[in-house]
Amino acid sequence: xxxxxxxxxxxxxxxxxxxxxxxxxxxxxxxxxxxxxxxxxxxxxxxxxxxxxxxxxxxxxxxxxxxxxxxxxxxxxxxxxxxxxxxxxxxxxxxxxxxxxxxxxxxxxxxxxxxxxxxxx
Numbered sequence: 001x002x003x004x005x006x007x008x009x010x011x012x013x014x015x016x017x018x019x020x021x022x023x024x025x026x027x028x029x030x031x032x033x034x035x036x037x038x039x040x041x042x043x044x045x046x047x048x049x050x051x052x053x054x055x056x057x058x059x060x061x062x063x064x065x066x067x068x069x070x071x072x073x074x075x076x077x078x079x080x081x082x083x084x085x086x087x088x089x090x091x092x093x094x095x096x097x098x099x100x101x102x103x104x105x106x107x108x109x110x111x112x113x114x115x116x117x118x119x120x121x
Contacts (some may be wrong), residue, residue: 004109005055008066011106012052019045031079044073055113066110070103077103 001009019026023041030037047069054062081096088096 001055001058001113002109004105005063005113008106008109008113009052009055012048012055012066012069016045016048016052019048029076029080029084031076031084034076044069051110055110058114060114063111063113067107070107070110074100074103 019041023038023045026041027037030040034040047065051062051066051069055066077096077100081093081100085093085096
């Protein structure tokens with residue numbers, strides 16, 4: 001597994017566990033237009049754990065499933081950056097905006113986790 005995929009798997013393991021152990025800790029990140037916040041938080045935590053284990057076990061489906069999870073949460077991340085941090089401290093506003101473009105390399109790392117390396121011939 002490439003280093004980038006290890007980063008994604010590690011992040012998903014940690015985040016997935018946190019989603020299940022303390023779903024209320026993620027409530028403030030949820031857009032008000034989404035229903036069943038707690039259930040969605042738990043479901044996304046389970047999805048992250050399944051993807052992380054799949055990446056670790058080198059399951060081919062895990063690459064695209066991980067990308068799908070990252071793409072699936074992206075609209076909520078956009079909402080959070082625009083409206084969720086409206087009255088927040090400046091560091092949190094910056095973190096919310098920096099996090100958006102960082103999802104692109106995470107998606108790339110996930111889908112290229114097991115791509116053959118090009119030889120330097």
